């Protein structure tokens with residue numbers, strides 16, 4: 001039997017409609033949610049991501065600007081731009097697109113963002129809040145995945161969850177969010193032994209490895225829910241996930257496709273957090 005396809009695009013559209021109404025209501029109260037994206041250099045993938053964010057913000061009525069900065073900007077100058085937007089009342093969310101050029105210390109830049117304006121959930125204060133189970137801003141990809149699991153009534157409490165990947169952006173916060181919903185969580189990574197065997201114990205399997213078609217049917221327990229965070233390109237330039245979709249969908253109970261899976265949800269959660277930050281300034 002073939003798996004239910006988790007339609008991230010449809011869910012993102014549905015959430016976006018609700019957000020659009022919230023934005024309109026906030027505008028009536030005199031507050032327009034504002035998002036500033038700082039884009040340093042000319043990384044091709046970043047350009048695409050940022051354009052998509054800008055487009056979605058505009059569709060929702062969020063005031064959004066992208067400040068494009070040269071690749072050779074100094075760390076001090078970038079810190080000054082962040083400090084400027086921290087003070088600027090018009091922008092409720094600040095996002096510094098990663099990766100940054102090598103000469104800039106990413107941690108230092110993230111630390112400089114006002115945690116109340118952090119829409120990525122990357123600031124150590126927000127990471128710490130998440131770790132103690134009292135989250136504020138969340139990393140958008142794991143946040144979007146939790147929304148998908150919720151929308152598709154996936155049972156989490158007491159289930160085995162395996163996360164492949166241990167990044168600060170996806171793997172670690174994903175594991176923590178699943179733990180907060182009472183899953184038994186295993187994080188695996190490049191040094192994990194018997195990875196396929198461990199993955200096969202999962203009721204919920206999250207693949208965030210960054211290697212196209214890494215997860216084959218040999219990694220998947222029949223009936224598992226499989227979430228694919230991957231955004232890779234094959235030899236023909238086609239966008240593919242970390243999961244070998246065609247074969248895994250035959251044994252999973254639910255699966256996210258790539259594209260139209262996790263990706264659209266990530267952007268939507270970014271918009272949701274921008275709106276949330278704007279709402280908080282009213283209280």
Ligand code: GUN
Pocket residue numbers: 049095096097098099120140
């Ligand atoms: N680069 C790739 N994904 C992201 C993201 O979610 N946030 C930021 N700031 N940079 C990224």
